[in-house]
Amino acid sequence: MNGDVMNKKAYFVGIILIVSLLFLTGLYGISQGQEKFDYDFLIKNARIFNGSLKPAFKADIAVKDGIIVKVERSVKGRAKRIINANKLFVAPGFIDLHTHVDRGMYFPENRACLNYLKQGVTTVVVGQCGRSAWPIFESAKELIEDWNEEGIGPNAALLVGHGQVREMVMGMENREPTPEELEKMKVLVQEAMEQGAHGLSTGLEYLPGRYGKTDEVIELVKVIAPYGGIYHSHMRNEGERLLDAVNETIAISRESGARAHISHFKAVRKKNWGLVKDASALIDEARKNGLEITADQYPYRFSSGNPYRGLIPRSLWLGLTKYEGLDSSDLKDVFDHLRDAQLLELYQKVTPYFPLSQSHQQFLDGLSRKRLVQFVGGHLISASQFQGPSNTRERKHFIERMKDLKFAERAKKGIEQYIDASLAGPENIIVGICVEKKLEGKSLSQVAAMKGKSIGETAIELELMGARCVPLRMSEEDVEYIMKKNYVATGSDGTTPFYGIGLLHIRSYSTFLHKIKKYALQRKSVSVPHVIRSQTSLAADIMNWEDRGWIKEGFKADIVVFDLDNIQIKTTISNPHQYSEGVKYLFINGVLVLDNGKFNDKLPGKVILLKKSL
Numbered sequence: 001m002n003g004d005v006m007n008k009k010a011y012f013v014g015i016i017l018i019v020s021l022l023f024l025t026g027l028y029g030i031s032q033g034q035e036k037f038d039y040d041f042l043i044k045n046a047r048i049f050n051g052s053l054k055p056a057f058k059a060d061i062a063v064k065d066g067i068i069v070k071v072e073r074s075v076k077g078r079a080k081r082i083i084n085a086n087k088l089f090v091a092p093g094f095i096d097l098h099t100h101v102d103r104g105m106y107f108p109e110n111r112a113c114l115n116y117l118k119q120g121v122t123t124v125v126v127g128q129c130g131r132s133a134w135p136i137f138e139s140a141k142e143l144i145e146d147w148n149e150e151g152i153g154p155n156a157a158l159l160v161g162h163g164q165v166r167e168m169v170m171g172m173e174n175r176e177p178t179p180e181e182l183e184k185m186k187v188l189v190q191e192a193m194e195q196g197a198h199g200l201s202t203g204l205e206y207l208p209g210r211y212g213k214t215d216e217v218i219e220l221v222k223v224i225a226p227y228g229g230i231y232h233s234h235m236r237n238e239g240e241r242l243l244d245a246v247n248e249t250i251a252i253s254r255e256s257g258a259r260a261h262i263s264h265f266k267a268v269r270k271k272n273w274g275l276v277k278d279a280s281a282l283i284d285e286a287r288k289n290g291l292e293i294t295a296d297q298y299p300y301r302f303s304s305g306n307p308y309r310g311l312i313p314r315s316l317w318l319g320l321t322k323y324e325g326l327d328s329s330d331l332k333d334v335f336d337h338l339r340d341a342q343l344l345e346l347y348q349k350v351t352p353y354f355p356l357s358q359s360h361q362q363f364l365d366g367l368s369r370k371r372l373v374q375f376v377g378g379h380l381i382s383a384s385q386f387q388g389p390s391n392t393r394e395r396k397h398f399i400e401r402m403k404d405l406k407f408a409e410r411a412k413k414g415i416e417q418y419i420d421a422s423l424a425g426p427e428n429i430i431v432g433i434c435v436e437k438k439l440e441g442k443s444l445s446q447v448a449a450m451k452g453k454s455i456g457e458t459a460i461e462l463e464l465m466g467a468r469c470v471p472l473r474m475s476e477e478d479v480e481y482i483m484k485k486n487y488v489a490t491g492s493d494g495t496t497p498f499y500g501i502g503l504l505h506i507r508s509y510s511t512f513l514h515k516i517k518k519y520a521l522q523r524k525s526v527s528v529p530h531v532i533r534s535q536t537s538l539a540a541d542i543m544n545w546e547d548r549g550w551i552k553e554g555f556k557a558d559i560v561v562f563d564l565d566n567i568q569i570k571t572t573i574s575n576p577h578q579y580s581e582g583v584k585y586l587f588i589n590g591v592l593v594l595d596n597g598k599f600n601d602k603l604p605g606k607v608i609l610l611k612k613s614l
């Protein structure tokens with residue numbers, strides 16, 4: 001049938017109706033066009049990476065009511081808005097399998113997660129590394145309602161955190177749970193699953209997650225298995241004992257019957273580089289045996305939410321043997337004389353979770369005196385704030401001691417050993433922020449050569465001038481080896497910060513576009529479709545989502561339209577708060593949020609719930 005004829009007919013019928021209506025109501029002079037549209041959006045002339053490993057193909061995409069309704073070489077019909085994607089590429093919106101944006105999203109001004117929208121991210125998985133909204137600070141129910149009502153940028157799927165659950169039941173106790181305690185933890189995990197959590201996350205390298213033994217985790221993962229939940233693991237070790245940690249994750253999947261997913265897969269510290277090959281072999285073997293083990297990765301050689309590290313070991317600031325500095329036990333003394341009520345009053349002055357919810361209050365009331373002092377003290381002050389070059393006493397003593405030539409020699413040697421053993425060597429330490437701007441971006445080796453000084457002397461000079469350096473803790477070879485695996489998706493491990501405030505890993509601003517630009521376009525380690533698949537259809541598959549992750553008819557209209565040839569990663573370790581450029585249009589659930597690269601303040605993201613009740 002001819003669409004134009006249909007449109008004309010509809011037009012005439014419309015005119016007659018409007019004229020009659022105006023006569024009837026007497027509203028002559030106020031006219032309202034009642035145009036009929038076939039689609040909300042029509043993206044024309046796009047080159048589409050649809051989520052598969054195939055090269056891009058040319059087609060139009062029609063979107064209506066949040067759904068991709070047509071993907072054809074040429075789509076006819078009327079759309080409220082036509083976007084000409086000539087010279088641009090289109091992909092399913094990127095899915096970030098591992099982020100900590102939920103911390104930032106507590107603050108309404110960060111709900112958009114603009115740093116992620118600018119990378120083309122349309123869905124995030126939160127509640128990671130054992131920390132989650134469940135169940136301490138608010139019930140997840142409240143959080144889900146708030147987010148759905150007030151709106152969020154990307155869609156969000158939630159996990160329940162093992163560390164959070166354990167802390168709620170057992171505090172920070174380093175022991176196995178009693179049968180009653182384990183039962184309580186299981187009930188909390190089940191509650192979260194009933195509310196729509198997608199599974200359980202652990203942070204087995206952190207406290208209190210670390211106190212949980214394998215059996216405890218298996219018992220909790222058994223709770224999520226019948227729901228079809230997935231176990232996301234920040235594993236017990238990512239260095240020397242990486243293989244043990246991978247084996248533990250595989251065992252947890254085997255014993256519980258749930259899928260297991262390794263978060264931020266990597267091997268840290270130089271002496272462990274290459275271990276990812278053996279680790280991958282273990283995963284390959286488990287997958288061959290029918291277990292569903294997957295992983296995600298962030299495409300950088302440096303790790304940690306704040307990757308900047310001092311170049312002088314702690315012990316050297318005050319002396320080689322005797323420790324004389326401030327530590328956390330001193331801070332305990334500072335707060336120990338306060339009464340409980342005074343501590344709580346102080347806490348209320350600093351916690352972002354104010355006013356306190358009932359469950360938060362209950363949590364505080366349940367803390368032992370010792371825990372309360374630690375908890376409140378830790379929120380107010382940390383010993384590391386007063387250590388190193390910014391502590392005038394430590395600085396003065398260090399400089400005085402360095403006048404003793406014997407001490408100075410030993411100190412420089414000690415620093416060089418520390419740099420080799422703990423920080424991956426001087427060629428793998430990059431100056432991030434420095435008053436001598438010309439040093440930024442240079443390695444410690446390069447700076448030493450420029451200054452004609454030893455590594456130890458250069459490190460001391462940089463520290464005393466307040467330079468901030470980033471050690472590259474992973475090898476490029478490992479990063480690429482992991483990336484090539486067909487079960488490795490993308491997880492930024494980033495956060496959504498207050499723009500411009502504080503130092504953080506540049507992954508929060510660049511992961512998804514950086515992976516395409518550096519590893520597909522520049523180094524050609526993998527193809528562009530391989531990267532796109534790793535951050536779209538593979539990720540959806542891992543989470544068991546059947547309506548996201550593809551540019552296909554019937555799928556949710558999470559769509560990124562980007563300029564592949566003009567991706568600009570602006571964030572650097574010298575200036576981390578910089579949005580990435582290259583995403584021209586971004587749709588979330590069929591709503592445009594980035595229009596010609598500009599955010600339009602819409603928050604169409606939804607909480608994606610795992611809907612299965614037992």
Ligand SMILES: [Zn+2]
Nearest residue numbers: 129234263264
């Ligand atoms: Zn983690």
